[in-house]
Amino acid sequence: MSIAVDLHRSLLRAAPVRAALPPLVVNVGVIGPGKVGTAFLHQLRHAAPRLLRECRLELRLRAVSDSRHMWLDCDDEALNGRMGGAQTWRPAALDEFAAYVAGPHGEAAVLADCTASDAVADHYAGWLTAGIHVVTPNKRAASGCLDRWHAIARASDASGARLHYEGTVGAGLPVVQTLRDLIDTGDELTAVEGMLSGTLAWLFNRFDGSIPFSQLVREAHDLGYTEPDPRDDLSGMDVARKLVILAREAGLPLSLDDVAVNSLVPAALAGLAREDFMEVLPAMDAPMAELLARAQAAGGVLRHVARLDRDGASVGVQVLERGHAFAHGQLTDNVVRFATRRYCDNALVVQGPGAGPEVTAAAVFTDLLRVAGAMGVKRCAC
Ligand SMILES: NC(=O)c1ccc[n+]([C@@H]2O[C@H](COP(=O)([O-])OP(=O)(O)OC[C@H]3O[C@@H](n4cnc5c(N)ncnc54)[C@H](O)[C@@H]3O)[C@@H](O)[C@H]2O)c1
Numbered sequence: 001m002s003i004a005v006d007l008h009r010s011l012l013r014a015a016p017v018r019a020a021l022p023p024l025v026v027n028v029g030v031i032g033p034g035k036v037g038t039a040f041l042h043q044l045r046h047a048a049p050r051l052l053r054e055c056r057l058e059l060r061l062r063a064v065s066d067s068r069h070m071w072l073d074c075d076d077e078a079l080n081g082r083m084g085g086a087q088t089w090r091p092a093a094l095d096e097f098a099a100y101v102a103g104p105h106g107e108a109a110v111l112a113d114c115t116a117s118d119a120v121a122d123h124y125a126g127w128l129t130a131g132i133h134v135v136t137p138n139k140r141a142a143s144g145c146l147d148r149w150h151a152i153a154r155a156s157d158a159s160g161a162r163l164h165y166e167g168t169v170g171a172g173l174p175v176v177q178t179l180r181d182l183i184d185t186g187d188e189l190t191a192v193e194g195m196l197s198g199t200l201a202w203l204f205n206r207f208d209g210s211i212p213f214s215q216l217v218r219e220a221h222d223l224g225y226t227e228p229d230p231r232d233d234l235s236g237m238d239v240a241r242k243l244v245i246l247a248r249e250a251g252l253p254l255s256l257d258d259v260a261v262n263s264l265v266p267a268a269l270a271g272l273a274r275e276d277f278m279e280v281l282p283a284m285d286a287p288m289a290e291l292l293a294r295a296q297a298a299g300g301v302l303r304h305v306a307r308l309d310r311d312g313a314s315v316g317v318q319v320l321e322r323g324h325a326f327a328h329g330q331l332t333d334n335v336v337r338f339a340t341r342r343y344c345d346n347a348l349v350v351q352g353p354g355a356g357p358e359v360t361a362a363a364v365f366t367d368l369l370r371v372a373g374a375m376g377v378k379r380c381a382c
């Protein structure tokens, strides 16, 4: 008998035991059906039948909201009556949205914030207080003002509802959880160094002078690697946010103002509206070509590097030797090197694709399953 047939039979034998358990129902609401949000919705739809069958987890998509409209899969007569019909798009109202996802009977509820919005992050503490979990790749809360961050932590502590944000650093790579596991098991972070931008890694892997820099930025935007406003990537602010998130994870109360950021965006382009900036992107071509020429003349390569250690935190473009470990990544590869008390002779390294809707949505989905796992959903093969 083949191993596959044998395995199949033993799985069939195990199935009735699991099928006897009532499913755990988790209501899900998605905020921001952009690139990541849409990929998350696809993954949810694809995986839900298997999760119900094999893990007894029923994920119910209850609602979706963008910045102006929300769709409620709604059988509430009063609510529908006000809108002139059921299951229609209505004007967005985030707290009404959250209450609808939570449902009237205290079901478990998770909101997936797939925006890059500070206004949405402002609601986290209230949602957590109400017992609604939040999963997100949005960096604004975890890297934003410390007062709001502490209020979110207090709300989570008080209600037991959780905020998970693995997708904020390294997209689908296990960066935040790896650091948290190190800290929770008693290790201490001494330094983090890495390439934390998928967009900038991709740009500098491709930028050899044969194609204008602006054209590559447009391509990265079309591939879904950049932030909604690509200046967040090019200025280094997106990487600074990630460094702040990692620092706070390690117990350091770092703020964005504490990070020395060396921006690639010319001052004249920094204040433009996003659409206008995309129009004048070619204004970056000459300074970027000059930067590349200097690196080539020195026999090196351009890489965007972030560093946090006892001397401070910094992000910016550097000229690295061709033999440097950071010079050999591919595509959107991020590299995160954690130096800790335990990993002192040789850093612990997490490396791999660091941007893109699919991998980021998978991090959001994993966070959702982490919430379900804490409620007792079995995810191991034992
Ligand atoms: N694209 C990636 O590779 C990647 C990787 C890691 C993390 N992220 C993060 O994921 C998030 C989404 O990125 P994206 O590339 O999908 O962006 P996107 O611009 O494609 O999507 C953002 C969505 O949010 C919606 N939105 C904005 N403000 C809103 C509000 N106030 N209420 C409701 N909806 C609102 C927009 O309408 C849009 O649908 C960002 O926080 C980004 O930093 C993205």
Ligand SMILES: N[C@@H](CCO)C(=O)O
Pocket: 167, 168, 169, 170, 171, 196, 197, 198, 199, 200, 225, 226, 227, 233, 238, 354, 355, 356
């Ligand atoms: N724009 C971000 C997405 C991942 O956070 C990047 O390129 O790294």
